[in-house]
Amino acid sequence: MILHDKGLYYQGIDLWMDSKRIKPSCYISHAHADHTAKHKRIICTPETAALTCHRLGNLGVNRVGYDQWVASNGARFKLFPAGHILGSSQILIETDHIRLVYTGDFRLGHSRTCLPAGIEQCDILVMETTYGAPQYLFPRREETEREFAAFVLEAINNRRKPIVMAYTLGKAQEAIAILASFGIDVTVERDIYRIAKIYERFGIKLGKYSMFNGGPFEGALIIPPHMKNFKNIAAINNKVLIFLSGWGIDGGAWNFHGIDRAFLISDHCDYESLVKYVEQVNPKRIFTLHGFEGFAQELRSLGYDAVTMKPGKEYNLSESIRPS
Numbered sequence: 001m002i003l004h005d006k007g008l009y010y011q012g013i014d015l016w017m018d019s020k021r022i023k024p025s026c027y028i029s030h031a032h033a034d035h036t037a038k039h040k041r042i043i044c045t046p047e048t049a050a051l052t053c054h055r056l057g058n059l060g061v062n063r064v065g066y067d068q069w070v071a072s073n074g075a076r077f078k079l080f081p082a083g084h085i086l087g088s089s090q091i092l093i094e095t096d097h098i099r100l101v102y103t104g105d106f107r108l109g110h111s112r113t114c115l116p117a118g119i120e121q122c123d124i125l126v127m128e129t130t131y132g133a134p135q136y137l138f139p140r141r142e143e144t145e146r147e148f149a150a151f152v153l154e155a156i157n158n159r160r161k162p163i164v165m166a167y168t169l170g171k172a173q174e175a176i177a178i179l180a181s182f183g184i185d186v187t188v189e190r191d192i193y194r195i196a197k198i199y200e201r202f203g204i205k206l207g208k209y210s211m212f213n214g215g216p217f218e219g220a221l222i223i224p225p226h227m228k229n230f231k232n233i234a235a236i237n238n239k240v241l242i243f244l245s246g247w248g249i250d251g252g253a254w255n256f257h258g259i260d261r262a263f264l265i266s267d268h269c270d271y272e273s274l275v276k277y278v279e280q281v282n283p284k285r286i287f288t289l290h291g292f293e294g295f296a297q298e299l300r301s302l303g304y305d306a307v308t309m310k311p312g313k314e315y316n317l318s319e320s321i322r323p324s
């Protein structure tokens, strides 16, 4: 039995996963706030432990490295890379009867700041489907990175002040690595800076960057999106506001928020990658989470046995596997 209730609960091995309510013990797929709570004990990669404790204070931690099997209540599990942010993992749970993968947030393809997502074949796949609608197709990452850097450089050459808005954990560090690799001076807001230092502690090379002191800066400034309207940012003359997001694809709407340009740099899969991932994992049954209900329908039209998980509902896993 698996329950979807502000997180996932796998009854067979008494394991909570990404619970948003405080639990005695919980597996955390990655350190983004919508996947964590102040649990008594967290089970996660060493990188996720460092990032989570940085944000939430000290918690009890069971650190589990990638691809290391852990015995648990008559079953075993291992964590493997999710390609989303530093330390992000998927979990593979093996019982006598079932192999189950829960993806957490994940992304296929190259990233400058974390390992690419792994693929494990399984019977039951519980997957995140944030961009699970056909209009969400991202261009090649390398091209977008080049366009982003060229846009920033042009702004600097025109004596304008490029301000890049990127989420504090994950996207901002990716933005540092991209811009620094094009030789652009990078200044970053304090929280982004502190998290970047944790990335470097785990061996991620971001290039050169410095912390924003509230005054004048050279090159590009990276801030979290909510700081856009802060007085010292609003007061910067001649600025160009740039937003990095998968939602950039909805295009024109950004103009209304005073944003000059959005680039499609996402730490999630686009629609095509979600389908490609399912093809490679080849599960007998799929449960979809966090996204468009229509994605499960799309998968059914491709011949998969797929349902959208509803909050508060339990799903019987042994009954759900169709005879092969």
Ligand SMILES: [Zn+2]
Pocket (backbone or CB within 6 Å): 030, 032, 084, 105
């Ligand atoms: Zn996330």
